[in-house]
Amino acid sequence: MHLRCGLEPRSLAALAVVLVGAAVLAATHFWSGRPQPVQAPEQVKEAAAARPAAPAPSGPSGAGFLTGPSDGSPPTPASGGRIVVDVSGKVRRPGIQHLPSGSRVADALRAAGGVRTGADVTGLNRARVLTDGEQVLVGLPGVQAAAGGTAGGGGSGQAQDGPAAPVSLSTATVEQLDTLPGVGPVLAQHIIDYRTEHGGYRSVDELREVDGIGDRRFADLRPLVRP
Structure with a gap:
């Protein structure tokens, strides 16, 4: 016996299965094609977290403006x-x-x-x-004269030619070395640079190794200095 629509039950069932399958495929395609949030890879997150913050503005009106000590004391060394x-x-x-x-x-x-x-x-x-x-x-006694280049009373020949007491090569400043005959600021700095490189002077004879001191100048300086 045939149905009114002219389809057998078996054909009708097959058609229903096809329609259901098509509906499922359409729904699946629609669901998979919807926009989804994308997360950044873990390495990108770590790099972003490790990136240093931008420095604060350093101008007078910026929040990061640093002012020096107001009492005139020297800054604390950073090293x-x-x-x-x-x-x-x-x-x-x-x-x-x-x-x-x-x-x-x-x-x-x-x-x-x-x-x-x-x-x-x-x-x-x-x-x-x-x-x-x-x-x-x-x-x-003698230290102030060596530092200032004059003896206590002033006006003596020794005060004009050199310091009243031997100058220590291991502790003297540029100003003190500058009081020695034939030694200017440049040569005084060479003497200090040699002292810094070699950890001080163990003998007056090491002055021969300083750039700018020849035999004649060494002979003039030898009685006026000590290690």
Whole structure:
């Protein structure tokens, strides 16, 4: 017996299966084609997290503007290194002092408890930057004359020709070396550069190794200096 539509039940069932299958395929295609959120790879996330933040503006009106110390004290060294100096003479606590790299003579005097009352520090350059292993002498006879280039009374022939006391090659500053006959600021800096490279002077004869000091100049300097 045939249905009114003229299709057999078997054909009708097959057609229904085809229609259902087509509907499922259409729904699947529509669902897979919808927009989906995409996540960044893990390496990209890690790189973004490790990227440093942009520096704050450094102008006068920016939030990152840094102002220096208002009390006139020297800035704290950023390197974090240490030096060892020997502070001797008329200070309250003479001896070895451990200071940050870049410290000045004033810092060494402060670490030694300050200068004693009545000590003459006229020829002491308290703004000079210290080097590791040097000695700071305060208020001792002959030291001020060597630093200033004149003897105590002034006007003597010795004060004009050179310092009243032998200059220490291991601790002298450019200003002190400049008082020596035939030594200017450039040669004085060469003497200090040699001292820095070789860790000081063990003998006066090492002056021969300094660039700019010949035999004649060495003969003039030898009685005026000490290691």
